Amino acid sequence: MNLQQLDILLAVVAAGSFSAAARKLGKVQSAVSTAISELEIDLNLQLFDRSGRYPKLTEAGARIVQQAQLVRQQCQQLTELAADLAGGLETRFCLAVDDEGQLPWLAPVLAELSAQFPKLELQVLFPLLEDLTLMLERGDADLGICFQPQQLPEQFLRWPLQQLQFAAAVSTAHVLATLAEVTTADLQQHRQLMVTGRGESLEKQRGRLSSQVWWLEGDIAVLALVEQNLGWAWLPLHVLQPAMLQGKIKLLPINSEPAQLPLQLELWQLRDKTPGPAGLWLRQRLLQLKG
Numbered sequence: 001m002n003l004q005q006l007d008i009l010l011a012v013v014a015a016g017s018f019s020a021a022a023r024k025l026g027k028v029q030s031a032v033s034t035a036i037s038e039l040e041i042d043l044n045l046q047l048f049d050r051s052g053r054y055p056k057l058t059e060a061g062a063r064i065v066q067q068a069q070l071v072r073q074q075c076q077q078l079t080e081l082a083a084d085l086a087g088g089l090e091t092r093f094c095l096a097v098d099d100e101g102q103l104p105w106l107a108p109v110l111a112e113l114s115a116q117f118p119k120l121e122l123q124v125l126f127p128l129l130e131d132l133t134l135m136l137e138r139g140d141a142d143l144g145i146c147f148q149p150q151q152l153p154e155q156f157l158r159w160p161l162q163q164l165q166f167a168a169a170v171s172t173a174h175v176l177a178t179l180a181e182v183t184t185a186d187l188q189q190h191r192q193l194m195v196t197g198r199g200e201s202l203e204k205q206r207g208r209l210s211s212q213v214w215w216l217e218g219d220i221a222v223l224a225l226v227e228q229n230l231g232w233a234w235l236p237l238h239v240l241q242p243a244m245l246q247g248k249i250k251l252l253p254i255n256s257e258p259a260q261l262p263l264q265l266e267l268w269q270l271r272d273k274t275p276g277p278a279g280l281w282l283r284q285r286l287l288q289l290k291g
Contacts, residue, residue, distance in 0.1 A: 003075065005039040006068040008032055009047065013065055017054050077119070090276040092121040096141035099195065100126045101219030101239045102265075105162075106145070109285055117278045128217060129197035129204055136270050142279050144268040145286070149203055159287055161265040165237045166207070168252040168261075171229040177250045184209060187252075191231035193222045207234045207261065223249075234261055 011021040012032065022029040040047050047061035057065065097106065113122070127135050135141040136156065145161065152158075168187070170176045176190060192210035195218060197203075204215070214231060216222050222233045223240070227248050243249045267286055269275070275283065 001042040008035040094123040094141045096144040098146040130199045131197040148264040156268045159267045166234045166261040169249045170232040173229045182252045193231040193233040
């Protein structure tokens with residue numbers, strides 16, 4: 001069995017007869033008939049009922065045609081992938097994002113990436129704080145999206161993305177939710193829920209006010225415990241919004257206004273790493289969201 005036989009089989013099915021398929025393929029009818037007969041021998045199956053004026057697929061033949069169509073599609077995908085790789089397309093690409101809470105605004109960009117590079121093998125990971133830095137340094141990630149650090153690293157190229165607004169929030173059942181105005185002293189008296197990586201760094205202390213802290217990996221985990229009335233937390237507004245609409249949480253009024261903390265998102269790339277076509281496209285598209 002070979003691909004040419006499958007092509008002839010599909011041509012016969014599409015054309016409706018051996019003679020019509022032969023004309024379409026530019027072959028003599030005997031060559032088409034011989035190819036089908038040899039395929040039937042190779043498969044030990046009768047693919048066509050030849051008793052009528054036109055050949056009719058048997059039940060087994062119909063199943064084989066379905067599989068042959070899949071094989072030809074896979075061959076086409078293989079050819080296209082080889083062409084992409086020959087043109088320099090990455091075999092895989094890893095994007096490291098500080099926290100899965102970024103997905104609501106990032107997912108549409110990844111949908112565009114899929115349309116532009118449908119054969120790219122993409123990996124999206126959500127390391128936190130210094131864990132993201134280590135991934136980029138080791139070459140385990142190609143691009144990183146993270147918050148502007150307090151200590152600026154020199155080994156990375158950095159581009160500003162959008163600013164995210166963080167708000168102090170609690171469950172509507174929390175005692176802080178009953179206060180008309182919340183002071184720093186009030187916050188210090190209650191458990192604070194904070195995001196952490198798996199290492200120890202100064203970055204994880206940013207925004208800390210309370211002496212009592214529970215550390216969690218990710219904004220989604222923090223939000224879940226805020227909703228359970230286990231503490232207060234700084235969280236991005238886009239992460240808080242669904243729970244706010246459901247009436248589960250309340251933004252804390254500090255100085256009579258809901259407290260907000262702007263943090264700058266950045267795009268990072270190791271200085272000596274050269275991205276391929278997909279990486280360059282993604283970098284350019286992300287920078288278009290800057291604002």
